Amino acid sequence: MSVIPRIAAQVFKESVRDKVLYNLVLFAVLLIAASYLIGQLTAGQDVKIIKDLGLAATQIFGLFIAVFIGIGLVSKEVERRSIYSLLSKPVRRHELILGKYAGLVLTLAVNVGVMAVALYAVLGYMSWVETEEFRRSWEAPATDPAMLAAIVLIFVQLMLVTAIALFFSTFSSPMLSAVLTFGLYVVGHFNADLRNFESVVESPAAVSLARVLYYALPNLAPFDVKAQVVHAQPVSLGYVALTSAYAAAYIGALLLAAVFIFSKRDFK
Amino acid sequence: MARYAIRLEELTKDYPIGFWRSRPVRALDHVSLDVEPGEVLGYLGPNGAGKTTTLKLLMQLVYPTSGRAEILGRPAGDVEAKRRLGYLPELPYFYDNLTAEELLVYFGGLFGLAPAVARTRASILLDRVGLGAERRRRLRHYSKGMLQRVGIAQALVNDPEVVFLDEPMSGLDPVGRRDTRELIRSLRDEGRTVFFSSHILSDAEALCTRVAIMVQGRLVSTGRLADLAFEVQGWELVVSGGDGGALASLGLDAVTTAVDGRYVVELPVDRPPDQVLPELSRLHVQVVSLTPRHESLEDYFMRLVARRQAPAA
Numbered sequence A: 001m002s003v004i005p006r007i008a009a010q011v012f013k014e015s016v017r018d019k020v021l022y023n024l025v026l027f028a029v030l031l032i033a034a035s036y037l038i039g040q041l042t043a044g045q046d047v048k049i050i051k052d053l054g055l056a057a058t059q060i061f062g063l064f065i066a067v068f069i070g071i072g073l074v075s076k077e078v079e080r081r082s083i084y085s086l087l088s089k090p091v092r093r094h095e096l097i098l099g100k101y102a103g104l105v106l107t108l109a110v111n112v113g114v115m116a117v118a119l120y121a122v123l124g125y126m127s128w129v130e131t132e133e134f135r136r137s138w139e140a141p142a143t144d145p146a147m148l149a150a151i152v153l154i155f156v157q158l159m160l161v162t163a164i165a166l167f168f169s170t171f172s173s174p175m176l177s178a179v180l181t182f183g184l185y186v187v188g189h190f191n192a193d194l195r196n197f198e199s200v201v202e203s204p205a206a207v208s209l210a211r212v213l214y215y216a217l218p219n220l221a222p223f224d225v226k227a228q229v230v231h232a233q234p235v236s237l238g239y240v241a242l243t244s245a246y247a248a249a250y251i252g253a254l255l256l257a258a259v260f261i262f263s264k265r266d267f268k
Numbered sequence B: 001m002a003r004y005a006i007r008l009e010e011l012t013k014d015y016p017i018g019f020w021r022s023r024p025v026r027a028l029d030h031v032s033l034d035v036e037p038g039e040v041l042g043y044l045g046p047n048g049a050g051k052t053t054t055l056k057l058l059m060q061l062v063y064p065t066s067g068r069a070e071i072l073g074r075p076a077g078d079v080e081a082k083r084r085l086g087y088l089p090e091l092p093y094f095y096d097n098l099t100a101e102e103l104l105v106y107f108g109g110l111f112g113l114a115p116a117v118a119r120t121r122a123s124i125l126l127d128r129v130g131l132g133a134e135r136r137r138r139l140r141h142y143s144k145g146m147l148q149r150v151g152i153a154q155a156l157v158n159d160p161e162v163v164f165l166d167e168p169m170s171g172l173d174p175v176g177r178r179d180t181r182e183l184i185r186s187l188r189d190e191g192r193t194v195f196f197s198s199h200i201l202s203d204a205e206a207l208c209t210r211v212a213i214m215v216q217g218r219l220v221s222t223g224r225l226a227d228l229a230f231e232v233q234g235w236e237l238v239v240s241g242g243d244g245g246a247l248a249s250l251g252l253d254a255v256t257t258a259v260d261g262r263y264v265v266e267l268p269v270d271r272p273p274d275q276v277l278p279e280l281s282r283l284h285v286q287v288v289s290l291t292p293r294h295e296s297l298e299d300y301f302m303r304l305v306a307r308r309q310a311p312a313a
């Protein structure tokens, strides 16, 4: 076994022990369960509300895990100087970055999986207790497999956010990395607005700057298909594949940049 | 097989300071040094001499400004060389949430050891550095000296041919220092090359085949310690069997009582041991140990500087 899977396995083992992570996942699961109660209060809408809240919880808690573990992965090693002994082992610097990234992606996969199972369980319970007649009033079945498309895209988006956090943490402090990553996350959701910039301003310089930013900054809005899924509008496999391919390209570029910066660094 | 275990060629490192990087600090200044396989080299120098910087360059934790460092005939940072070396960083620190055992198993895995093999190796090494049942506790609860021991154990997890130890004695109590000295000696007996840094001469005395003395980033001398003419400033004599009175009758001051009826006597330069020892045996006082007290590296260096400047004055 090469060193990348070993480093990844270690990241996974350590994060599984992390109390913060436990609490986040537990809280998310509780929230998903609680959405059932909220659904009860708003008759008729309930199944949509549970789906909407459940998917939103998965996304937000996944985001916290991705950012807070992601920024610490590399910077903690440097700050606490454990990197000195780690890099004296037969580990190349790029292997360290890739191993850390893979480990966190694995952690996220398990966590998103747990939250997805919790969501389906709540919806399944609901479907089981309600009457046949009431069930027929829903736009989509409670345990609609189409929700998986939304969950997969949430996961892919989290992979991208993790790469952003890791990238920043190779050269800046954990605090700054967190701020920059959250900042980019927010900007990423409004990125599409930059494309229509020329309809708002006249200056060609501003327009071309907006163009550059539009292509350079991550575009995160397409990963959010909660609304379609909840309202039983189809999300095609092709759409999921294309959006994932965009994420893969962006992640590749970020990891390359992270490796490049990290490989040049002096650890003093 | 490479001729040298370790080779430094005109190794130079500048650290930029300040935001504008106007005047870098030269931490290492054209240092050239060869270490043969099987040698135990004491890399000595006062604080700030550039010892840690040299080791970091050898591990490629920092990149040289100029010059090169080689280990086993390969450039620093080469993975094949790293498979065959061990490194104890200065004031080592690892992962809070791992136990000593888990750390060693993890690091063993990075060398391709199967978990079962790594676990066996871990338990042998932790015995060897004298870490008891606490090996199953998380490292966050470890004292400085315990971390130092874990640090030494992790440096040996791959059965390395070349071992780099940055201040292996720091943070250790007297027992720990003695154990570490024994350990380095056994590494030497096993035919490994050992490169260790220290600012304490006596650490090197008992162990080194050769020392290299660094001052302010420059290599000022290398050779066998005995040839380097450190001034003896007295001796520390530990005796048992007599009493304070018997010792006082010899006109020896600076006597302190140690445990178990032992006395520690500071012999000044004008009372060398060959004068005192016969009188002690007459008084039925047994000698437990006798250690020369050398001038410190700092004093040695001050003397070198003074000598160099004297002719000009």
Ligand SMILES: Nc1ncnc2c1ncn2[C@@H]1O[C@H](COP(=O)(O)OP(=O)(O)OP(=O)(O)O)[C@@H](O)[C@H]1O
Residues within 6 Å of the ligand: A268, B015, B016, B017, B025, B026, B027, B045, B046, B047, B048, B049, B050, B051, B052, B053, B054, B090, B199
């Ligand atoms: N990160 C850094 N930035 C700037 N200067 C540094 C840095 N690290 C070391 N130096 C400088 O480099 C020189 C050598 O430092 P180094 O740590 O190698 O000394 P040392 O011999 O290991 O000392 P000690 O016995 O205190 O451990 C010192 O002058 C120090 O101030």
Ligand SMILES: [Mg+2]
Residues within 6 Å of the ligand: B051, B052, B053, B090, B166
């Ligand atoms: Mg040092």
